[in-house]
Amino acid sequence: MRKKELKYLVTFHTTTGAMAMEKYCKQQQLPGRLIPVPRQISAGCGMAWAAPPESREVIHSMLIEQKMDVDGEYEIWI
Amino acid sequence: MIYLDNAATTLRKPPEVIQAVVNAMNQMGNSARGTHDEALAASRIIYETRELLSDLFGCPRPDHVIFTSNSTEALNTAIYGMISQGDHVISTDMEHNSVLRPLYRLEREREVSLSFVPADEGGTICYEEFERQITPRTRAIVCTHGSNLTGNLVDLVRVGEIAKKHKLLFIVDASQTAGVFPIDMEKMHIDVLCFTGHKSLFGPQGTGGMCVRPGLDIVPLKVGGSGVRTYEKIHPKELPVGLEAGTLNGHGIAGLGAGVRFIKDTGMEMIRRHEEKLARVFYEEVCQIPGIQVYGDFQADCRAPIVALNLKDYDSSEVSDELAQGYSIATRPGAHCAPRMHQALGTVEQGAVRFSFSWFNTIEEVHTAIRAMKELSQ
Numbered sequence: 001m002r003k004k005e006l007k008y009l010v011t012f013h014t015t016t017g018a019m020a021m022e023k024y025c026k027q028q029q030l031p032g033r034l035i036p037v038p039r040q041i042s043a044g045c046g047m048a049w050a051a052p053p054e055s056r057e058v059i060h061s062m063l064i065e066q067k068m069d070v071d072g073e074y075e076i077w078i
Numbered sequence: 079m080i081y082l083d084n085a086a087t088t089l090r091k092p093p094e095v096i097q098a099v100v101n102a103m104n105q106m107g108n109s110a111r112g113t114h115d116e117a118l119a120a121s122r123i124i125y126e127t128r129e130l131l132s133d134l135f136g137c138p139r140p141d142h143v144i145f146t147s148n149s150t151e152a153l154n155t156a157i158y159g160m161i162s163q164g165d166h167v168i169s170t171d172m173e174h175n176s177v178l179r180p181l182y183r184l185e186r187e188r189e190v191s192l193s194f195v196p197a198d199e200g201g202t203i204c205y206e207e208f209e210r211q212i213t214p215r216t217r218a219i220v221c222t223h224g225s226n227l228t229g230n231l232v233d234l235v236r237v238g239e240i241a242k243k244h245k246l247l248f249i250v251d252a253s254q255t256a257g258v259f260p261i262d263m264e265k266m267h268i269d270v271l272c273f274t275g276h277k278s279l280f281g282p283q284g285t286g287g288m289c290v291r292p293g294l295d296i297v298p299l300k301v302g303g304s305g306v307r308t309y310e311k312i313h314p315k316e317l318p319v320g321l322e323a324g325t326l327n328g329h330g331i332a333g334l335g336a337g338v339r340f341i342k343d344t345g346m347e348m349i350r351r352h353e354e355k356l357a358r359v360f361y362e363e364v365c366q367i368p369g370i371q372v373y374g375d376f377q378a379d380c381r382a383p384i385v386a387l388n389l390k391d392y393d394s395s396e397v398s399d400e401l402a403q404g405y406s407i408a409t410r411p412g413a414h415c416a417p418r419m420h421q422a423l424g425t426v427e428q429g430a431v432r433f434s435f436s437w438f439n440t441i442e443e444v445h446t447a448i449r450a451m452k453e454l455s456q
């Protein structure tokens with residue numbers, strides 16, 4: 001298995017929320033990708049957006065601005 | 079890409095299935111809504127699919143094959159439509175949430191009481207338990223034919239005998255086994271057999287259904303357009319229309335029919351032997367890799383082509399993501415909609431990485447997956 005890295009993670013209540021996130025981030029060229037939710041986190045849907053921790057600020061403000069269906073935000077080693 | 083998530087849905091379909099859907103989309107009117115050629119074309123294809131399925135499952139009448147959008151809808155219809163206030167129902171720890179949640183809902187809404195035949199840490203159940211759980215209020219046994227997590231099978235002949243002896247309804251979830259393992263409603267004393275179209279029957283998503291023993295009274299989940307008896311306020315009771323309000327997924331059903339035909343032409347036993355071999359080879363190799371724990375009963379003669387495992391104490395999500403990113407191997411991690419099964423296996427925290435095989439997988443793909451697991455374990 002590869003080495004763990006620190007990631008900024010966003011989880012969603014529903015898969016639809018995760019899809020909206022992916023679409024928007026791609027459009028805006030924001031970093032990250034969808035991954036299966038790690039077990040440390042109990043989340044509504046099985047997917048999380050994982051991005052480098054440096055992008056936390058810009059993504060966080062986007063989440064609020066775009067009223068994304070966010071379940072939680074985390075910084076964890078995965 | 080190597081697709082080993084066939085227990086979720088089969089990705090590769092026979093070309094005939096795709097062609098049948100395309101043809102249907104070019105030709106089909108609305109079944110049972112007229113007698114012009116296009117409407118009749120739809121009615122005929124849907125009827126043929128009923129015949130193919132009734133023959134596959136030993137359903138006494140093609141008109142008792144009901145189409146639904148998946149097995150979840152079929153299970154909800156059967157459970158909701160037949161279990162009444164105060165009844166007792168026996169089910170098992172092996173079940174999927176498509177069985178559990180409708181039952182839990184009846185627990186709340188109709189004061190239905192539930193008993194679950196427990197699974198051990200290998201995911202197997204003890205058949206004597208079914209009889210032990212029976213009370214004077216027991217109305218039904220609802221159980222799966224195969225666990226979507228471990229691949230362990232349930233001996234439906236045995237459970238069916240118990241249901242028959244005690245005059246209980248027997249509702250079966252064949253989501254993981256339809257099309258691969260022989261099912262005979264009569265021989266197994268099954269009252270309602272629920273299946274989904276998009277897994278091992280090779281149909282499109284949005285297809286599925288239930289085979290109903292003649293004489294049962296099932297209250298429909300929905301009522302509405304039927305194409306017959308328009309002026310009556312009550313939806314007709316005759317099957318199949320009694321449980322099929324609204325326009326059917328005719329295009330999907332055409333594809334499902336082609337899927338069943340493919341299984342018959344290829345031979346169910348041929349398909350089963352191929353899939354079992356792939357799962358067996360994979361199991362024999364991975365179970366020897368240090369740090370890998372495999373779940374389920376591999377002593378059994380017969381099992382669905384599923385191998386669920388964990389690597390050391392790694393999160394199953396992490397392992398599955400590594401397989402996808404590093405090796406382009408598609409598997410499913412986490413909790414598999416089978417909460418009681420995870421509890422029995424002790425995998426509530428870790429989840430499990432599930433590898434599931436299909437007719438369209440090759441032995442080379444299996445060896446690639448074995449190599450990947452060996453590398454990841456180092």
Ligand SMILES: Cc1ncc(COP(=O)(O)O)c(C=O)c1O
Pocket residue numbers: 085086148149150151174176177222224225226251253254274275286
């Ligand atoms: C055992 C079992 N039951 C029920 C289902 C539900 O099937 P569907 O989602 O097609 O309704 C599945 C598939 O996920 C399953 O594996």
